[in-house]
């Protein structure tokens with residue numbers, strides 16, 4: 001996404017340079033991009049950048065994998081993404097809640113949203129707001145990849161449901 005945006009910005013800059021060049025050159029040559037204005041390039045959704053509301057989040061349709069390879073990968077991801085700094089799974093609370101059994105007490109979509117955008121959740125979701133009141137530390141956004149990391153984290157949490 002950010003690469004794409006950078007590319008678009010660059011395109012805009014080049015178009016500006018191009019049209020300046022044309023106007024200096026005289027009236028014969030119409031500025032090639034003047035009608036398009038660079039507006040034809042599909043960019044990010046309206047407003048640009050990351051969604052600012054949990055209602056606008058695109059949450060992948062995931063189910064819990066129970067394959068042991070996925071669970072192992074999830075455990076490694078849990079460490080690699082720094083979740084272990086704040087969460088234990090089965091030995092009580094740390095900075096944040098013990099995540100043992102979280103897949104039983106919460107809806108899968110809610111967990112996905114909490115992992116992908118905790119920053120929005122603790123401002124906009126009632127359950128997350130209550131957790132924040134209790135724990136008094138905001139869960140930081142760990143930039144979890146929804147395709148390459150999230151499904152494995154869910155598999156790991158599910159494996160530790162009971």
Ligand code: HEC
Nearest residue numbers: 081082083086095096097122131132135137138139140142
């Ligand atoms: C800086 C500490 C911190 C880090 C790092 C962190 N969390 Fe959290 N997490 C919290 C806190 C604190 C809460 C409770 C809500 C709040 O106060 O923001 C929470 C809440 C949660 C919840 C909801 C728990 C419940 O009982 O409903 C889930 C699920 C969760 N975190 C998963 C993760 C995962 C997965 C990672 C790693 C990608 C992670 N967290 C990284 C601190 C953290």
